[in-house]
Amino acid sequence: MNRPVQIDEPMRQAAATIRESVTLGAVCHERPDGDALGSMLGFAVSARLAGLQVRVAVPPPGELPSRYRFLAPDSLSPALISSEPPQTLVAFDCASLDRLGELASIAEQVENLVVVDHHISNVGFGTVDVIDPGAAATVELVYELILELGWPIDEEVATCLLTGLVTDTGRFQYSNTTPRTHRIAARLLEAGARPEVIGQAVFEEEPFGLLAVAGAVLSRARLDTGRKVVWSVLYIEDLQAASLNGEDTELLIDLVRLPREAQVAMLIRETVGRHVRVSLRSRGQVDVGSLASDLGGGGHHNAAGFRFQGGPAEVLQAVLERIPLA
DSSP states (O other): OOOOGGGHHHHHHHHHHHHTOSSEEEEEOSSOOHHHHHHHHHHHHHHHHTTOOEEEEOOTTOOOOGGGTTSOGGGGOSBOOTTSOOSEEEEESOSSGGGGGGGHHHHTTSSEEEEEEOOTTOOOOSSEEEEOTTSSSHHHHHHHHHHHHTOOOOHHHHHHHHHHHHHHTTTTTSTTOOHHHHHHHHHHHHTTOOHHHHHHHHHSOOOTHHHHHHHHHHHTOEEETTTTEEEEEEOHHHHHHHTOOGGGGTTHHHHHTOOTTOSEEEEEEEOSSSEEEEEEEESSSSOHHHHHHHTTOEEOSSEEEEEEESOHHHHHHHHHTTSOOO
16 A cells, blocks of 8 residues: 655654664553554554564553543553653654653653654654654554554554544544545454444443533533634533543534534633633634644644633633634
């Protein structure tokens, strides 16, 4: 399978660096999604099958979101620790160093930092950067890297990688889905990937308390018809009343974005302290990746996010003033 020419040399350099390393570590961005975890854990499991050991870590608080706990559960051990930085660290799905959270300090200590990512905002922060904004998900690049290394892809590796493809393409319905995406998915299915396991865990199982939280969030939804923006707010009290944490609310933005009258959807999540997290989605006319970048975040044209110092009303104003009237 041919890959984009512009990443041929970086891919070869990344593989050579990894082969020559005595010790390896793997990390992904904080509050990881299916692509970040699928990339990191798929790489780690494939390395283990090749007879190598990779120390793995998720930025603090370090727990896997419940919907992704089916992914390679044994691969988080042995854990990466700051007192023993590896010779080479591979960072997956991270658009910038700060997305590693508290693990950024380890990245700054290592001899080699290999960055594997598909965010258009990533200008490169590693000693070797494998960055392809044309990839639907970082797992596409991880698949190519594993092939370049000559490592095995078994059922567990394939399931990790397919999870990243399924989640970052919205089950193959987003505009980032390409023929290359489907070709890789077919290869992963041939290797034993379990789509039924992914589908049930990621899309069909939620804690009961989420029903009440979803009801509260949807009841607050508002529509700016002039700008074609729909938004809502998730408060800490909503989570506390339902005994949930923020990791259990990933699908809420997909509910908020449903109205056909809206071109942009926004979910404002209140957090501890005077700041909020914002998730943005676009139907294509508005580049929410650039909008999020203006406000200190990042992402893609149709899906992005950022953190904001201030309350819901302040961040709403900051976003709306950046979206022209339709």
